[in-house]
Amino acid sequence: MNQTINKLKEIALNVRKDILISTCRANSGHPGGSLSATDIMVCLYFSKMRHNSKKPNDPNRDRFVLSKGHAAPALYSCLARSGYFPIKELETLRQLGSRLQGHPERTKLPGVEASTGPLGQGLSFANGVALAGKIDGGDYKVYCMIGDGESQEGMIWEAAMTSGHYKLDNLCVILDHNRLQIDGNVKDVKNIEPVKDKFSAFNFNVIEIDGHNYKEILEALEEADKVKGKPTIIIANTIKGKGVKIMENKVEWHGKACKSEELGGLCEGVC
Amino acid sequence: MERHANPRNLVVCVRGFAKMEKKPEATRDGFGKGIVEAGKNKDVVVLDADLAESTRSIKFQEKYPERFFDMGIAEMDMVGTAAGLAASGKIPFACSFAVFATGRAYGAMRLAAISELNVKIVGSHAGVGTGEDGATHQSIDDISLARTLPGMTVIQPCDSLETEKAVLALVRHKGPAYLRTTRSKLPILTKDSEDFVIGKGKVMNEGKDITIIATGALVHIAMDAAEELKKENISARVINIHTIKPIDQSIVLKAAKETKGIVTAEDHNVIGGLGSAVAEVLAENYPAPIKRLGIEDQFGQSGKPDELYQKYGLTKEEIIKASKAITGGARK
Numbered sequence: 001m002n003q004t005i006n007k008l009k010e011i012a013l014n015v016r017k018d019i020l021i022s023t024c025r026a027n028s029g030h031p032g033g034s035l036s037a038t039d040i041m042v043c044l045y046f047s048k049m050r051h052n053s054k055k056p057n058d059p060n061r062d063r064f065v066l067s068k069g070h071a072a073p074a075l076y077s078c079l080a081r082s083g084y085f086p087i088k089e090l091e092t093l094r095q096l097g098s099r100l101q102g103h104p105e106r107t108k109l110p111g112v113e114a115s116t117g118p119l120g121q122g123l124s125f126a127n128g129v130a131l132a133g134k135i136d137g138g139d140y141k142v143y144c145m146i147g148d149g150e151s152q153e154g155m156i157w158e159a160a161m162t163s164g165h166y167k168l169d170n171l172c173v174i175l176d177h178n179r180l181q182i183d184g185n186v187k188d189v190k191n192i193e194p195v196k197d198k199f200s201a202f203n204f205n206v207i208e209i210d211g212h213n214y215k216e217i218l219e220a221l222e223e224a225d226k227v228k229g230k231p232t233i234i235i236a237n238t239i240k241g242k243g244v245k246i247m248e249n250k251v252e253w254h255g256k257a258c259k260s261e262e263l264g265g266l267c268e269g270v271c
Numbered sequence: 272m273e274r275h276a277n278p279r280n281l282v283v284c285v286r287g288f289a290k291m292e293k294k295p296e297a298t299r300d301g302f303g304k305g306i307v308e309a310g311k312n313k314d315v316v317v318l319d320a321d322l323a324e325s326t327r328s329i330k331f332q333e334k335y336p337e338r339f340f341d342m343g344i345a346e347m348d349m350v351g352t353a354a355g356l357a358a359s360g361k362i363p364f365a366c367s368f369a370v371f372a373t374g375r376a377y378g379a380m381r382l383a384a385i386s387e388l389n390v391k392i393v394g395s396h397a398g399v400g401t402g403e404d405g406a407t408h409q410s411i412d413d414i415s416l417a418r419t420l421p422g423m424t425v426i427q428p429c430d431s432l433e434t435e436k437a438v439l440a441l442v443r444h445k446g447p448a449y450l451r452t453t454r455s456k457l458p459i460l461t462k463d464s465e466d467f468v469i470g471k472g473k474v475m476n477e478g479k480d481i482t483i484i485a486t487g488a489l490v491h492i493a494m495d496a497a498e499e500l501k502k503e504n505i506s507a508r509v510i511n512i513h514t515i516k517p518i519d520q521s522i523v524l525k526a527a528k529e530t531k532g533i534v535t536a537e538d539h540n541v542i543g544g545l546g547s548a549v550a551e552v553l554a555e556n557y558p559a560p561i562k563r564l565g566i567e568d569q570f571g572q573s574g575k576p577d578e579l580y581q582k583y584g585l586t587k588e589e590i591i592k593a594s595k596a597i598t599g600g601a602r603k
Contacts, residue, residue, distance in 0.1 A: 118382060
């Protein structure tokens, strides 16, 4: 396992640099929530999920739905580094004519499962994909990453009720719990706690982990496979801006790119 | 109370236009029949938000329970889930009252349209014809909401038979669509032998003085108005626009060129619905006199459907008045 983790950590360093570079080139975008989600997405794309960039529409592939669509820079980097499109294309993020839209669009880029960005909607979509899997007897898994601020959307709870009601054990939700949103601390803006209890009450199997600890992430993803008869949610405690010191736990880096002159130094300091 | 204002009474008043072999039915009943037929295609799945009996999706549920999902009273979640099913190769029909299927689910509907997904949204109980439930339940804005979304097809059939065919056409059609059905019973105006082609209007009555372009229940009232106008020597063409988007431009422009003007009629706000769609076609291509009849930018209220049609001017008399205002009275 340690060897795998070392390999994954190395990929994550590159993903974090990609996030800084692509948002810097775009002079906009959302580095903070991309960086908090990076370690989990790296574990999914480079270890856990069954997928093949040469066959992006393979009906048996595992699916990842990024409900918090503003973390697109992290998703794009994982897709590019999985071979869905050239890594160089990451630098076209948010520019006119680019396939890398500000928020992911499934019609534009191979590997993007769902168009997301308007918050709260991805979990319903993921439920639909999971239901289709149930109808067809498919053995694929659906992963859906939601945000903590996003969980203020009522639709998340409509959808959570659906996941529980239809016993979607082929669905694994991951909450990127970085505790910050645009207007400040989630607990001050509108508290979502006790979020663990809420999902338990919605008939989820709930696992809480450190969302930057690879062993915990990988073990939680394994556990999610074993639980039958209910969906699983992994509450991943994360740090907004993780891995870029000046951005860590700083709300102002939610939707702001670094300046060109800062880029070199920040990339060097990525950890 | 003018007896013929009620679409239900049209059973009586359209004699001469339609053979009455078939029993009058609401277009939602046509949806129920069509969706059961559509269910032969195993990719078709149906979702409802606790209104399966009212929307008639229950007919599908009875036949194909394993492909029916009650989403509870959560329309946005329903349409979002439908998008995920569509992305997985299913052809989902997501049903509720028109006012909820569009308004309550608008964000999900918009995202499905952005995603170019094969999501079919079905809104029953459309317009003030919904009656006693009042303004909160009378969708007069749903066509407008659906029509403004890029890539969204918008369909409102005029009778149950046409609705059955519309459902089957929607199964074959790729892309997001909104199907609008109504609660009140209507006579069957269309024929078994007629094809339903998305985007093609239908001339229901030939005429050369004035054209009445109508959709849904108003097609029946337009036919009734044409019969009355004929008595006054005014020849009224009646066009049934079942596909409001993409609208059949050629049938509209042909009518504008061949008759003196156009009256549109719909159970929807005059802003954003059929009247707007026709006016847009005319304004940019062949400006011609037009009068839009519909709900005059106001909300409805509780009442019987026929009382409401009278109150809001969705009557044969209003169509006749508007037609004469354009033709300048009887043809010489």
